[in-house]
Amino acid sequence: MADMLATPEDLASLLERDDLDLYKATMLVECATAVVQAAADGQRIVEVIDDTAEITAGTGQWLSLPQWPVQSVTSVDYNGAALTTPAGYRLRGTRLWRRCGWSDCPLDLNVATVVYTHGFPAGAQKLQFARQAVLGLIRDVYDNPGGLKAEAIDDWSATYSALSTQMDGTPTLRAALRRQYNRRQ
Structure with a gap:
């Protein structure tokens, strides 16, 4: 199994849903964890x-x-x-x-x-920022895998945040992860 800085249950709690597809949620958490660890100078920050x-x-x-x-x-x-x-x-x-x-x-x-x-053991306070980053990267992706910016059906419409549908994170997030998990600490 790949590294996971959050759990599918964390994502379900964040989205306030109890009907998440476990396979899809696990895959998103693993992928976002890889993005976060790559931004942290390639360190496997999990234990x-x-x-x-x-x-x-x-x-x-x-x-x-x-x-x-x-x-x-x-x-x-x-x-x-x-x-x-x-x-x-x-x-x-x-x-x-x-x-x-x-x-x-x-x-x-x-x-x-x-x-x-x-690495940091599960539950360590030092992992909380990385956990938040993982959940932030995937919170809008679960229900919007195509990365739609907007959709409309008849008189209903929805607009999605463009940045949160991209799994690479913003330059600001990547810089913050490097600062938090920099080797020189």
Whole structure:
């Protein structure tokens, strides 16, 4: 299953409906979550337990992990050998530190395989802005999948918000997501 920053039940509550097509609502939530995470510098901001990353290590003492926030590191293998803490490495924020550096020779391509848990756990306050963004992207899409701006039948007419029918979000929303989930926090 794909990442979901909201649930189909959240969408049903927002729309004040109890007859939503679960498959359609799930697909919209998954797609909007992908849009939000892409706008957040490609970070999977939802919690991922025991994710594996293979990182080419340089000559420095610091090795940056690709996803954040980092909750814990389960294991680190360096060139096929398991490292242990605290002698082998130390976790500091989103980076691993190794006293003797990550490479003996500047021309070697050494690989560190890291198994770690990252992202925010379900229900974390930090996820609320992303949840709101997901629901904001899809609230008008569920009943208007064609992206109509207006429709009329006899003497009835309706006008839809043009921006909310687009699943890519506004430049302002994308900038706010980058600010909220920027790696440097």
